[in-house]
Amino acid sequence: MKMLFSYNWQVRDEWFEWCKQLSTEQLLQQRVGGAGTILYTLFHIADVEYSWLRGVQGKPDLVVAYEDHQSLQQVKELSDAWRVELSAFLEEWSGEQDDVAVRVPWSEEEHTKGEIIRHVLAHEIHHMGQLSIWAREMGCKPISANVIGRGLAKKHREKSKNLEM
Numbered sequence: 522m523k524m525l526f527s528y529n530w531q532v533r534d535e536w537f538e539w540c541k542q543l544s545t546e547q548l549l550q551q552r553v554g555g556a557g558t559i560l561y562t563l564f565h566i567a568d569v570e571y572s573w574l575r576g577v578q579g580k581p582d583l584v585v586a587y588e589d590h591q592s593l594q595q596v597k598e599l600s601d602a603w604r605v606e607l608s609a610f611l612e613e614w615s616g617e618q619d620d621v622a623v624r625v626p627w628s629e630e631e632h633t634k635g636e637i638i639r640h641v642l643a644h645e646i647h648h649m650g651q652l653s654i655w656a657r658e659m660g661c662k663p664i665s666a667n668v669i670g671r672g673l674a675k676k677h678r679e680k681s682k683n684l685e686m
Contacts, residue, residue: 524674555654560593570641574607574638582627
């Protein structure tokens with residue numbers, strides 16, 4: 522699970538870098554499907570991840586207005602700042618928490634922490650697929666969705682070994 526968060530963050534960073542070739546107009550252009558624009562999609566991915574994982578921790582949701590983050594740099598900075606906070610939480614995560622029930626203010630249903638964690642992972646992967654479609658529509662090569670070849674398994678094995686010492 523931790524490896525998939527590393528994967529999502531690595532791919533997200535690659536999309537941020539990829540987006541530097543686009544004009545502001547292209548980033549903000551309304552598109553068919555998905556969340557509507559490339560910039561809003563990147564904001565939405567980070568916002569949903571942050572909100573749900575704060576909910577899992579029993580913390581209140583912090584509402585951040587997209588209208589205040591209208592540049593690629595602003596959205597990237599927000600994503601990076603939230604990642605720092607979430608990384609600390611995810612490092613402490615254990616499978617023992619999977620079945621713990623939790624309620625978040627924006628959902629009437631009770632969910633398990635594990636269900637929410639997996640929802641957040643799948644949510645980002647879904648939107649990365651949408652970005653790939655838009656990239657192809659623009660005649661550009663999208664970011665690779667491959668997990669293989671990113672060195673993530675080795676990185677996480679090494680991290681686990683270091684924690685055992």
